[in-house]
Amino acid sequence: MTSGSQGDVAPFTGLGAGLLAAGHKVTLVTHGRFEPLVADTGMRFHALPIDPQEQMHSEQGRALHRSNTGAGKLVRVLALARSLACEMADGLVEAAQGQDVIVASASLAPAACTIALGLGVPCAGAYLQPLHPTREFAPAMVSEHSLGQVGNRLAAHAVDIALDRVYTDVTRDLRKRLGLPAAGPTTARRARERRGWSVVYGYSPIVVPRPADWRPGLDPVGYWWPYDSRELTAPVEDFLRAGPPPVFVGLGSATVPDPERVSEQVVRALRAAGLRGIVQRGWADLGAVGDDMLTVDDIPHHLLFPRVAAVVHHAGAGTAAAGLRAGVPSVPVPIQLDGAFWSDRLVRLGVAPRAVPLRRLAADTLRAALVEATGHPRYRDRAGAIAARLAVEDSVGPVDALLGRLAGGGGRSRRG
Numbered sequence: 001m002t003s004g005s006q007g008d009v010a011p012f013t014g015l016g017a018g019l020l021a022a023g024h025k026v027t028l029v030t031h032g033r034f035e036p037l038v039a040d041t042g043m044r045f046h047a048l049p050i051d052p053q054e055q056m057h058s059e060q061g062r063a064l065h066r067s068n069t070g071a072g073k074l075v076r077v078l079a080l081a082r083s084l085a086c087e088m089a090d091g092l093v094e095a096a097q098g099q100d101v102i103v104a105s106a107s108l109a110p111a112a113c114t115i116a117l118g119l120g121v122p123c124a125g126a127y128l129q130p131l132h133p134t135r136e137f138a139p140a141m142v143s144e145h146s147l148g149q150v151g152n153r154l155a156a157h158a159v160d161i162a163l164d165r166v167y168t169d170v171t172r173d174l175r176k177r178l179g180l181p182a183a184g185p186t187t188a189r190r191a192r193e194r195r196g197w198s199v200v201y202g203y204s205p206i207v208v209p210r211p212a213d214w215r216p217g218l219d220p221v222g223y224w225w226p227y228d229s230r231e232l233t234a235p236v237e238d239f240l241r242a243g244p245p246p247v248f249v250g251l252g253s254a255t256v257p258d259p260e261r262v263s264e265q266v267v268r269a270l271r272a273a274g275l276r277g278i279v280q281r282g283w284a285d286l287g288a289v290g291d292d293m294l295t296v297d298d299i300p301h302h303l304l305f306p307r308v309a310a311v312v313h314h315a316g317a318g319t320a321a322a323g324l325r326a327g328v329p330s331v332p333v334p335i336q337l338d339g340a341f342w343s344d345r346l347v348r349l350g351v352a353p354r355a356v357p358l359r360r361l362a363a364d365t366l367r368a369a370l371v372e373a374t375g376h377p378r379y380r381d382r383a384g385a386i387a388a389r390l391a392v393e394d395s396v397g398p399v400d401a402l403l404g405r406l407a408g409g410g411g412r413s414r415r416g
Contacts, residue, residue, distance in 0.1 A: 001029040001030070001092060001095070001102065001103070001104045001105065001108045001112045002028075002029070002030050002104070002105035002107060002108060003030060003031060003048065003050075003052070003088065003105070003107045003108055004052060004105075004107050005052050005252070005253030005283075005316075006034065006037075006252065006253050007128075007252055007253055007316040007317060007318040007319070008030075008105060008107060008128065009028075009030050009031075009034045009037060010037060010226035010318055011128060011202050011223070011224040011225070011226055011318055012028055012030075012105070012126070012224065013028065013037050013038055013041055013043070013226050013227040013228075014224040014225045014226050014227050015126070015202065015224035015395075015396060015399060016028055016038070016041060016043045016227070017041045017042070017043070017227040018224070018395075018396030018399075018400075019396065019399065019400060019403070020041065020042050020043065021396075022396065022400045024400070024403065025044070026043045026044070027043065027044040027045070027046055027095065027099070028043050028044070028045050028046070029045075029046040029048060029091070029092065029095040030047075030048055031047070031048050031049075031050055031051065031052055032047035032048065032049070032051075033051050033052070035047060037226075037227075038227075040227075040229045041227050046091065046094070046095040047091070048088045048091045048092070048095075049087050049088060049091060050084050050087055050088065052253070085111070085166055085167055085169070085170045086169060086170055086173075088108075088111070089111060089170050089173065089174060092108070092111055092112065092115055093115055093174070093177075093178075096112075096115045096116065096119055096121070097119070099119075099121060100121060100122075100407045101121060101122050101123070101124065101403050101406050101407055102115065102116045102121060102122070102123045102124075103123070103124050103125070103126050103399075103403075104123060104124075104125055104126065105125075105126055105127060105128065106125065106127045106128070106129070106131055106163070109125055110163070110164060110166070110167035110170070110171055110185045110188070110189065111167055111170050111171065111174060113188065113192060113197075114170075114171050114174045114175060114178070114180070114185075114188065115174060115178065117178075117180060117188075118174065118175070118177075118178025118179065118180050119178070122406035122407070123197070124197070124198045124199065124200065124402060124403075124406060125197065125198065125199035125200070126199070126200050126201075126202060126399070127199055127200075127201050127202065128201075128202050128203065128317050128318075129141065129203075129317055129338050129341070130201060130203075130208055130211075130220075131156070131159065131160075132156065132199070132211075132214055132215075132218050133152070133153045133156035133157055133160070134152060134153065134156065134211035134213055134214060135149035135150075135152055135153055135211070135213055136152065136211045136212070136213070137152055137211075137341075138151070138152045138155050138156075139152075139155050139156045139159045140337075140338040140341040140342075141159060141337050141338055141341075142155055142159060143155070143340065143341075144340040144341045144343065144344035145344075160186075160189065161186060164184070164185035164186040164189060165185075167185045168184065168185060171183075171184070171185045171188065172184075193215075196215060196216060196217045197217065198217045198218075198219075198402055198406075199217065199218050199219075200219055200220075200221050200398060200399055200402060201218070201219065201220040201221065202221065202222070202223060202224045202395065203220055203222070203223055203317060203321065204220065204222050204223055204321075204324075204389075204390055204393060204395075205220040205222075206386060206389055206390065206393075207321075207324070207345055207349065207386075208220060208345060219398065221393075221394075221395045221398040221399065222390070222393035222394065222395030223321045223325070223390065223393070223395055224395050224396070225302065225321075225325065225395075226301075226302075226318065228300045228301075228302060230300045230303075231300070231303070232299070232300065232303050232304060233296075233299075235294065235296075236278070236294065236296060236299065236304070239276075239278065239294045240307055243276055243292075244276065244309070245276075245307060245308050245309040246275065246276035246277050246278050246294075246308055246309065247270060247275050247276070247277050247278070247308060247309050247310045247311070247312060247370060247374070248277075248278050248280070248304060248305065248308045248310075248311045248312065248313075249266050249270075249277055249278070249279045249280065249286070249288075249312040249313075250279070250280030250282050250286075250311075250312070250313055250314075250319070251280075251282050251283070251284040251286065251313065251314040251333065251335065252280075252282055252283070252313065252314050252316050252318075252319050253282065253283045253316070254282070254283065254284055254314040254316070254335040254336060254339075255283050255284050256284045256286075256335070256358060259284055259285040259286060259287075262284065262286060262358075262361065263279070263286045263287050263288060264363075265361055265362055265363045265366065266279065266286065266288065266312070266363075266366065267279075267288045267290075267293060268363035268367075269363045269364075269366035269367040269370060270292075270293070270367075270370070271292065272363060272364075272367040273367045273370040273371050273374070275309060275370060275374065276292045276293070277292070277293050277294070278293075278294045278296060278299075278304070278308070279293060279294070279295050279296070280295075280296050280297070280298070280299060281295060281296070281297055282298075301319070301322040301326075302322065302325065302326070305322055305323060305325070305326030305328055306326040306327065306328065308326075308328060309328070309329075309374045310328060310329045310330065310331060310370060310373045310374050310379075311323040311326075311328055311329070311330050311331070312330075312331045312332075312333060312366070312370070313330065313331075313332060313333065314332075314333055314334065314335045314339055314358075315332035315333065315334045315335075315338075315339035315340070315342040315343040315346070315355070316338070316339065316342070317338060317342055320332065320342040320343075320345070320346060323346075323351070323383070324346075324349075324351065324383065324386050324387060324390060325387055325390055325391075326383075326387065327380070327383045327384040327386070327387030327388075328380065328383055329351055329352065329353075329373040329374065329379035329380055329383055330346050330351055330352040330373070330383075331352060331353070331354075331355075331356060331366070331369045331370060331373050332346055332347075332352055332355045332356070333355070333356050333357065333358055333361060333366075334355055334357050334358070335357075335358045340355070340357070343355035349382065349386060350378065350379065350382040351379055351382050351383040351386065352373065352379070353369050353372040353373050353376075353379065354369055354372075356369050
């Protein structure tokens with residue numbers, strides 16, 4: 001069960017496909033607009049209401065750009081989420097009927113765990129960003145900078161409580177509906193933590209090492225690479241063959257206040273750096289024209305990225321990982337929530353020269369970062385070394401083993 005943008009869904013298509021190959025039956029439960037992502041996987045799909053793209057372009061969604069800090073954006077996005085959470089409750093209960101195990105992303109964990117408890121089935125977490133409190137770094141949704149050992153843990157606890165409040169009304173109604181004693185989401189979460197409930201994290205410990213102060217049962221297992229059976233289109237292949245490797249520019253599911261201005265700055269930066277560009281429209285509605293530019297819609301990153309000179313992206317967890325997997329340099333343009341955290345990780349890893357936040361995006365600053373990323377071999381060399389290590393990680397095996405334990409001992413679950 002997951003909700004949010006495409007970056008919150010696509011990794012679970014890869015995890016689900018891997019679990020199918022291991023003998024499980026899998027149902028992906030998420031917004032209806034993402035059903036095409038599972039078309040060729042063999043997974044079942046259960047649609048939830050709400051179109052997240054429409055929500056990001058709504059007045060509340062556009063208001064995210066009025067905050068310049070991670071904490072400010074988080075407050076706004078949680079307010080939006082709370083207004084929508086109740087609409088998904090019926091679909092979650094319906095999807096859970098007859099299942100052996102429920103696996104929930106962070107965005108739906110409070111509701112999913114309540115439903116699992118009411119139905120008497122095990123529940124595990126599958127998170128894409130590090131959220132549990134630690135002294136080692138601040139919460140990924142709040143800041144890329146450490147707030148000090150005490151501050152980092154306090155900030156994470158504050159995020160936990162804020163996330164709980166999104167589901168206050170939903171969990172109250174679900175507990176009553178499912179015959180459970182009354183309890184708020186914070187009380188329920190603390191009870192789960194005391195029991196040591198299992199959460200697998202879908203990112204590589206090469207990128208974010210497991211904090212030494214995390215309790216047992218919290219394990220980064222590696223990236224779940226999205227399932228994608230598409231090929232590159234003929235126009236893309238023709239463009240790639242027509243000249244030197246281009247730079248990919250895409251902001252994924254992020255939106256921007258002024259798409260025309262951002263597109264103009266990107267094109268100016270690329271041309272000033274002497275680079276060709278493939279620009280993905282995405283939810284930001286970017287675009288570029290000219291013989292040295294190609295505008296595309298959604299495209300298989302795993303096929304395109306190994307053939308580009310660098311990747312300019314919004315530093316979502318999935319796109320940042322795709323650049324690492326391809327072994328190419330990055331220029332992150334963080335926009336919201338965890339973007340600053342992943343940007344900082346890419347810089348620390350030595351695959352990106354610096355971040356260029358959207359609020360400071362200009363042709364000159366982007367050009368300078370592009371020249372450095374593509375002109376110094378150390379960035380590509382470092383990215384290639386990390387890609388080789390990521391290629392041998394088994395991110396599905398630990399989840400398969402966990403499901404086997406949850407579903408009753410040594411055997412694998414046979415129902416999703």
